[in-house]
Amino acid sequence: PEPWKHDEAMDSDKKDFYHYWATMMEPWDGPAAILFSDGDLLGATLDRNGLRPSRYYITTDNMLILSSEVGVLDIPEEKIKIKSRLQPGKILLVDTLQKRVISDEECKKKYSTLYPYGEWLDRNLLHLSELPIPNKKIPVYTQEERDVMYRAFGWNYEDVNEMVLPMAKNGVEPTASMGVDTPLAIMSEKHPPLFSYFKQLFAQVTNPPIDSLREKIVTDTTVYVGSDGNLLKPESGSCTVLEINNPILTGVDMLKIKALDRKGYKSAVIPLLYYKNTSLKSAVDEVFNEIEKCYHNGVNIMILSDRGVDESHVAIPSLLAVSAVEQYLIRTKKRTKISIILESAEIRDVHQAAMILGYGARAVNPYLAHECIAELIDQKLLDKDYHTAIDDYNKALLNGIVKIAAKMGISAIQSYQSAQIFEAVGISTPVIDMYFTNTVSRVGGLTLKEIEDDVSFRHNQAFDPLGLTVNTHLDSVGNHKLRRGPTCEDHLYSPETIIALQQSCQNGDYKRFKEYTALVDSREHPHTLRAMLDFSFPEDGGIPVEQVEKAEEIVKRFKTGAMSYGSISEEAHKCMAAAMNHLHGKSNSGEGGEKPERLGTEYNSAIKQVASGRFGVTEEYLLSAQEIQIKMAQGAKPGEGGHLPGKKVYPWIAETRYATPGVSLISPPPHHDIYSIEDLAQLIYDLKNANRAARISVKLVSEAGVGTIAAGVAKAGAQVILISGHDGGTGAAPISSIHHAGLPWELGLAETHQTLVQNGLRSKVRIETDGKLMSGRDVAIAALLGAEEFGFATAPLITMGCAMMRVCNLDTCPFGVATQNETLRKRFKGKPEYVENFMLFIAQELREIMAKLGVKTVDELVGRSGFLKLKDKPAASRAALLDMTRILPEHENAVHFEPDQVYDFHLEKTVDEKELLPAFERYTKKNKDEIPGETVNLLGKTLTVQSTDRSFGTILGSEIQKKYRGNLPDDSFEVECHGGGGQSFGAFIPKGLTLRLTGDANDYFGKGLSGGKLSVHPDSKFKGDAGENIIIGNVALFGATGGEAYINGIAGERFCVRNSGAVAVVEGCG
Structure with missing residues (x-):
């Protein structure tokens, strides 16, 4: 329906009508223009966000012509009496018997007054905010007990100080910078929570993400708890549910719900605990038994709770429990009769809360996070009233969930619930089929045994099995910022690799560069999917390296990443442009425009990016490009727009971006001229008209189905398709997006190449990939999986002086790379030669691999997956559980771009x-x-x-x-x-x-x-x-x-x- 929740001007009857039916059915988002007819009535309606164009004429002889655009039929102007269009959520109805148009208002008035919906709501709908508060206390741990619970539920130092504290303090999710260079969860040795094995999905091209900031009117955070009413039979009791405006519940909210026992409502608490020597599977089965008992006792609000963990009792992972119960209720056809609420100590961040709702819960109470906030206030680390701090923390979680849902084009939390819009990376098929049914999981991974081992590991960290005193001090894991210590995650960009890379490129020392790539490629524990692959060298020893394509030719395929002028300094931006122009490669302007005086000089970026904010996109800007790149998504934050914090919008940046100094610049999540594949085709056509000499590129991010999207993009006229990996860098993004959105490029690249080959489109387009390409080995694997052009961003920054301080968003980069501060920019020591050396070294290392493979040119390498094989799996690592067959096809597809087959725009x-x-x-x-x-x-x-x-x-x-x-x-x-x-x-x-x-x-x-x-x-x-x-x-x-x-x-x-x-x-x- 039309977005009614925040519409204060809407007629009360219509609002009650929508409200009544919302208790039984969630809204469906567009884009959609729907035509319908029963033979007498003919109608059309538009999606609630107005994402489809629908124009109509009514003529003087009472003919109505409706189409997505005007001019489809040649109608004389003198015969047209009305020119109009469908509006968001509105209905156009024609009664052919009465020969008249029925207005949206008349149509909806008729149906909204058929029943006394307002009276039914007043009589039956409960509001959580209006329920009486029971005379009970919220259970609270002592300091010692809380310290034990932190360890039992896998909390760490960063969770408290870099997640919960800033959310309670500022009311928003923390922003971070740079990308992920820690291992995938399945490859981690640090027992990450189950949530870390899932990646958020997002909309790109085929439908738009929603702008939850500027189009907040279409968003809705209301959820309904209880038994769903009968959609087919309007009656008073069908809206007997509990309305909750914020699904992040406080302790008081939980007291109210637990005390709820009146006609139509009955709640019960189902413990998620099991004896430590019991198997996890039997523990989950016991939860199913409890569900059955409660159901037969008339319970329709089931509260899954992990309170009560002690030395003998372990908690089932909350995500596993919620999803398992959801799937069980679906299988036993009870889902519409029961609502799930989670009460858990495990939830502390936005991604986790979103997953709990996405896999079936109607609401969640992160009780340990709330106790953590009280502790921070007691310790004088948070100067705030407790209730205000809790409200701000809950608001940060809620707004984060709204943004995650909006990435997929979903505007209501009610629609996001149980939608399972995630892909698993590192979960086995049996676990998926049983507990996360229909979730995409392409590379296998954890069985229930490993999940159980993780639970036991965390429990033993809190309660020593030998009865010895345990250390309850919160460990640091350094999952984002590098930390040193036995509990800390390994980072690809460690001080050792950074120093080796800088020394080699700044001194032109290829031998030192080989030491750097040895550090990257030969790590004890794998980080990435490509680390599980190895080359299958022919027995004849290959060919001499002298016969291989020259490095000077190979580097023409290399590009620097889309880092905007604003996110990095002018000095760094110009340095990369000069380097790539010297090599005849391509630098990318990013989405911040470029100073006019640079256009046509050695500092001109060959690739000009067109992103959703259109900052600095003028005809002059477009004409200066060899390639124009449409950014549909960014690896570090797909489904969101670019973000330049206000403190970095200096006057010279504002001038280039046609913006206001000091005001944060957040691009809209969607391109407002791209709501469908047809719209993308139009923008490609527009840009080709604006610069007929430029190639048109489309940037996508790896996710399940990106191959099908890429096929559409190729048909739309793109000449280059970029598949970005989830681990690409960023100047500023929400921390949950950096770590939990997007997929590895290996998956997306392999899928895209194979899909384009199957559809006869591969020779029409070039495929590019980027995302933590660090060595010639990475480039070789990317080429063998289907790429023919390659992007580098983090590594070139490091060659110019970046040391991965991860303060890009704060404008405090001490090396003058990612700052606009004029004092700090004076510290910039980068030179174009450093970047040039990096590119030439990568090309030389690639040549050496090509020689061993017996391949003379990069084109001969593209798609030759037969040159890849699985590495011997490390027995002690969970990476051994991975199944890489989806990346390595049974038959290789050695097809690459052919210039004479490029798309013709005529x-x-x-x-x-x-x-x-x-x-x-x-x-x-x-x-x-x-x-x-x-x-x-x-x-x-x-x-x-x-x-x-x-x-x-x-x-x-x-x-x-x-x-x-x-x-x-x-x-x-x-x-x-x-x-x-x-x-x-x-x-x-x-x-x-x-x-x-x-x-x-x-x-x-x-x-x-x-x-x-x-x-x-x-x-x-x-x-x-x-x-x-x-x-x-x-x-x-x-x-x-x-x-x-x-x-x-x-x-x-x-x-x-x-x-x-x-x-x-x-x-x-x-």
Whole structure:
């Protein structure tokens, strides 16, 4: 339905109607435009977020034409009386018997008043906030008991001081920087919690993530607890449920729920404890038995609780318990009759709380985290009232969960519950099938035995089995920032590897570089999936390295990562650009734009990124690119937009980004002009029109199904597809995103290559990969799995002086790499040669591997997975449990990009190339490139345009920009048009070009307007009131940076989103 929860203007009957049915069924998010009919009534409705375009005309002879765009049928203007569009969550209904259009208001009024929904809600719906507080105390541990519980539930120093404390203090999840360089959970020797084996999934291309910050009106955190009512039979008792506005429960909330015992509500506590010598499987089975008993006793709110752990009793991991119970209830067909609530000491961060809800619980009480907050207050580490601190911590958890759900395009917590939107990395098939049914798990892993061993290990850390006194001091694990000690995680970028890398590249010492790669590639314990692979060298010994493609040629395939000007200093940004230009490789601007004075010099980034914030994206910027990259997702935080903290938005950064100094810049999670694969195809087309010489690249992040998405992206016209790994770096991101979103590139790359081959698309596109590529071995494996271009980000930063202090988000980088502070920037010691040496060393090491394989060129290497084999599995490591067959196909697919098969945009068929460019060339030739003294009507006539004339004016605009470099006065060139403008009419047009349209236009009107002028007004034959009729579509002037637009009518949804300088006049919008 339409988002009703926060709509204070909504009619009470309709709101009660939605409220009543919400107690039984969650909302479904779009994008969706649904048409329906029973033979007499014909209707259409749009998703609650308005993510699909639907325009309609009503003619004077009462014909209604509805389509995703105008101009599909040629209707004379004098015959049109109404031009309108579907609105988010609204219904358009036609009664063919009565021959009339039934309005959304009339339609919903009829159905919302069929029953007394408001009275039923008043009579039966309970609100947790209104329940009486029982005369009982919340159980609280002593300090000594709490210290024991921390260890029993696997807490560490960072959990308390770097997670719970900042959330209680600031009310938001902590932000961190750089990526993950610790082992995957299945490869860790430190017994990570079960939560760490799961990665959050996210939307990319096929549907958009939701902007939970700026479009908060569509989000809803309400959950309902109790037995679900009968959807097919409206009656008073069907809404007999408990409404909870925040599923993160306090101790008082738990007292209320445990005391609940009235008609329609009965709660019971089911312990998640078992005797330490009992098997975990039998313990879970016993929980099932308790569920059955409670169910037959009329219980419909089951509280799973791990309170009561002691020397003899161990707790079932909360995630396992919740998901196991959820799957059991589904199998026994009891799920709609019972609600699960978790009371657990294990939950302390956003990812864990999200997983508990995602796998079946309606609400969760993180009671030990709440006690931890009280302890921090007592220790004077948190200067806050206890209740305020708890509220802030709960709010941080809740907002984090909303953001995680929004990554997948889900706007309501109710819809996220039980959706299981995760992929397991390191969980065996039997465990998945039994306890996490239908969760994707492609590489096998833990059995129930290893999970049980982890539980026993943590219990023994708290209660020594020999009865000896245990150390209850919280250990540091250094999961993000490196720490030293027996309890700490191993980091790929340790001081030893950092020093070796810097010394080798700064001194041009290849021998020292080989010492660095030995440290990276030959670790005692594996970190990554590729560490489980080895090369299958031929017995003939290969070929001499002299016969292998030269390093100078190989480096042309290398790129630096998309690190924005703003996230890193100007010195570092220019250093990488210069290095890659010297090598004829490519540096990437990132999403922060680039200073105009750098364009066309050795400091010009060859790759210009276009991200959802469109910072600094102008026609001039796009024309300076050899490759334009559309960032659909980022490895460190897929499903979220880029984030530049306000303290790093100095005036010179704000100027380049068309922003305000000191204001945090958070890009929207979605590109507002990409809600579907068709929309991506349109943006690719727009950018190709803006710079016909550039390759168009699309950046995706590895996840299950990315191969199918990549196939669509290839069909949409992308010439390069980048598959990023989960462990890529970032200047700033929520800590849960860095560690728990996205998948290893090995999985995504192998899937993408194989899928494109199967669909006959592989030779049409280049595949690139990035994410902690650290050695020639990594590059060789990536090539054998299907990549032909390779991105590096963290390593080049280190060669320039970065020491992985992980303070990028704080603007305090002591080496001048990731800061805008002018004093700190003076410490920057990086040189282009350092980056060049790194790239050449990687290429040389790759050559040595190629020689051993008997391969002369990188192209011959691509997709040759037969050259890979499984390493001998380390017997003592859990990595031995992995199944790598999904990465290594049974038959290798040695197919690579073929230049003669690249996607053809057929730009020669566009109106721009057929009519506008010839006219422009005639003028400039005749007038010897002089700046016009007065407005030049290029065609000298009015041009008829159609909806199929997409990106009209963009090619002309690019040629004007190339010729005059932004020096034209306004209105120097003018084109008069008539008809229905296609999508992206006037996209990116520069100063000096004016397009005038009589008629109407579709979506993305004036996208990226870069100084040009646009006007649109109705045809004189149209008799409707311009101020009451739609004249342009959705997302007009998205990412505009300058110019003017005059719209004589109403615009669609999301008008002027991310406008950073254009002036627009419109008669209404939204």
